[in-house]
Amino acid sequence: AQSVTQLDSHVSVSEGTPVLLRCNYSSSYSPSLFWYVQHPNKGLQLLLKYTSAATLVKGINGFEAEFKKSETSFHLTKPSAHMSDAAEYFCVVSDLYNKIIFGKGTRLHILP
Amino acid sequence: DGGITQSPKYLFRKEGQNVTLSCEQNLNHDAMYWYRQDPGQGLRLIYYSQIVNDFQKGDIAEGYSVSREKKESFPLTVTSAQKNPTAFYLCASSMAGLNQPQHFGDGTRLSIL
Numbered sequence: 001a002q003s004v005t006q007l008d009s010h011v012s013v014s015e016g017t018p019v020l021l022r023c024n025y026s027s028s029y030s031p032s033l034f035w036y037v038q039h040p041n042k043g044l045q046l047l048l049k050y051t052s053a054a055t056l057v058k059g060i061n062g063f064e065a066e067f068k069k070s071e072t073s074f075h076l077t078k079p080s081a082h083m084s085d086a087a088e089y090f091c092v093v094s095d096l097y098n099k100i101i102f103g104k105g106t107r108l109h110i111l112p
Numbered sequence: 113d114g115g116i117t118q119s120p121k122y123l124f125r126k127e128g129q130n131v132t133l134s135c136e137q138n139l140n141h142d143a144m145y146w147y148r149q150d151p152g153q154g155l156r157l158i159y160y161s162q163i164v165n166d167f168q169k170g171d172i173a174e175g176y177s178v179s180r181e182k183k184e185s186f187p188l189t190v191t192s193a194q195k196n197p198t199a200f201y202l203c204a205s206s207m208a209g210l211n212q213p214q215h216f217g218d219g220t221r222l223s224i225l
Contacts, residue, residue, distance in 0.1 A: 032211035043216030
């Protein structure tokens with residue numbers, strides 16, 4: 001069975017400082033992994049996806065994530081936070097049978 | 113401009129009443145999905161459809177029903193059998209095939225009067 005764990009329910013960073021949102025997964029097969037962002041009262045928007053090509057994946061709005069098989073992690077990072085990054089972020093795993101599992105989300109707060 | 117449209121944005125239901133949430137997409141996607149979102153619980157899959165006239169139950173289908181008569185449309189009915197329907201409902205679509213990213217609508221917030 002596969003699962004995804006977002007290690008922090010809330011993360012607070014100051015504007016201009018780096019962002020790290022942590023995600024660990026469990027999957028019996030080579031998974032595909034995604035990060036989505038959700039602003040209040042909106043749907044989810046795809047930030048980036050990993051599908052067994054390059055392990056460092058670049059996404060929109062300056063975000064990137066690195067797939068580390070040995071650590072079963074897919075952490076999301078951004079070098080410098082902006083106020084507009086304040087939102088909820090979801091890590092998602094999809095397996096060989098197209099079963100999709102969402103993490104419970106991490107709410108990112110940006111301090112001025 | 114292609115996308116997914118959910119309507120209404122806010123919906124109120126009386127006890128014992130069925131309500132239907134609309135979801136329309138013009139992305140020409142084969143697959144469509146309904147999720148329920150509650151605070152701190154992430155998204156849970158209610159129903160999904162890979163092709164017209166076919167759909168499958170997700171993890172929390174009890175108290176809900178769907179239809180897929182047209183490729184563009186995947187309405188969700190919240191029946192009176194759903195005892196705790198207050199939630200944010202999200203519709204999504206994707207291309208056919210493995211591991212395709214999903215495109216989401218802006219959701220419908222359902223509340224009980």
